[in-house]
Amino acid sequence: MKNNNTVKRENKNEHSTKKTLVETSTNGVKKEKLVAGTGEWASQNANFINGCAHDCKYCYAKSMAVRFKRKTVDSWKIEEVNSARLQTKLKKKDGYTMFPSSHDISPENLSYSLEFMKRLLENGHHILVVTKPHLSVIESICESFDCYKDKILFRFTIGSSDSETLNFWEPYAPSFEERLASLKHAHLLGFHTSVSCEPALDINTLKLVNILLPYVTDAIWIGLPNRLKGILKVNGATDFATSVRAEELIAGQSLEWVKDLYGKLKRNPRVKWKDSIKKIVNIERSTRKGLDA
Known part of the structure; x- marks a missing residue:
């Protein structure tokens, strides 16, 4: 039997608004779009x-990609380099x-990614490198772009401190131990570091934050x-199995859980919140x- 908060939380998962939202306009003022997602x-x-x-x-x-038939469920894991985009000067x-x-x-x-990043950096871009490392x-x-430290901010996606959980949801991505080692390596070499805990993949996010904070110079984002x-x-x-795990995750991340987590971390200046929690x-x-705030 689901409690009311679990039902509300599930509805937020299933019917959340689009990546760019629209603010209510009054007195004829032009409507403004609220920023969400990668924005x-x-x-x-x-x-x-x-x-x-x-x-x-x-x-x-x-x-x-599947919806718009650019890929199929099975072909998504096959990486196809777009040569035109690779050479584009952004x-x-x-x-x-x-x-x-x-x-x-x-x-x-x-090798392609290093080439792409080199072109961006030489053109003056500040790069937010988002990866499951x-x-x-x-x-x-780090070795290739040591001289561009001021223009690179790593944001490592780490949704759980449990490798079994990561492997279930992200079957071909690195373990927690490898991601943590990557974070420590970049931090040790003096790069700007941050973490994306979006999506949070269990209810042990407070534990995860405490493990990661010593190696984060910027912020940990939670969503x-x-x-x-x-x-x-x-x-x-x-x-x-996936359907059961999804139900358990939705139920565990109830409104009470979100508010409790926020209450415990809201005074930490290196913890930030994605739009799913801001709401x-x-x-x-x-x-x-692009304010990163």
């Missing part, structure tokens, strides 16, 4: 690959350019799985992209 972090995104080797079950990019904007946003940096595409990849990036069951369905993750705890949301 909270960066003024623009950069990608050159269709597909992702990590093949995460909850992946929004995969669901969009216009510089204020704030961060997020790379990547719809795929990841894998050992297999590393392979240690060998992070070592190569909930959005439209989880709907995306799982599109992505073909409809097996019984619950009534944090004002920006209408300007």
Whole structure:
């Protein structure tokens, strides 16, 4: 039997609003779009690959590719380099350019990724490098771009401190231990470091934050799985075990859990909240992209 808060939380997962929301307008004032998704972090995104080797079950990019027939459920994990995008000279904007946003940096595409990043950095971009980090990849990036430390902010996606949990939801991505080692390596070498705990993949987020904070110079961002069951369905993750784990995750991340977590961490200046949590705890949301705030 689900309690009311679990039902409300599930509805937020299944019917959450689009990535860009619209603010209510009064007195004839033009409506302003509220920032969400990657817009909270960066003024623009950069990608050159269709597909992702990590093949995460909850992946929004995969669901969009499947819906619009750019990929199939099975072919998503096959990375296809878009040569035209790889060579494109992206216009510089204020704030961060997020790379990547719809795929990841894998050992297999590393050489292409280094080439792509080099072009961005030489053109003056500040890059927000968002990845489920392979240690060998992070070592190569740090070695290749040591002289660009002031223009790179790593944001490692780590949704749980439990490798079994990560492996269930992100079957071909690195373990927690490898991600933590990657974070420590970048931090030790003096790079700017941050973490995305979006989606949080269990209810042990406070423990995760405490483990990661010593190696974070910027912030840990926390967010909930959005439209989880709907995306799982599109992505073909409809097996019984996944359905059970999804129900358990939604139930565990109740409104009370969110508010309790927020209460314990809200005074920490290195913890920030994604739009999925801002809406619950009534944090004002920006209408300007790329503030990373």
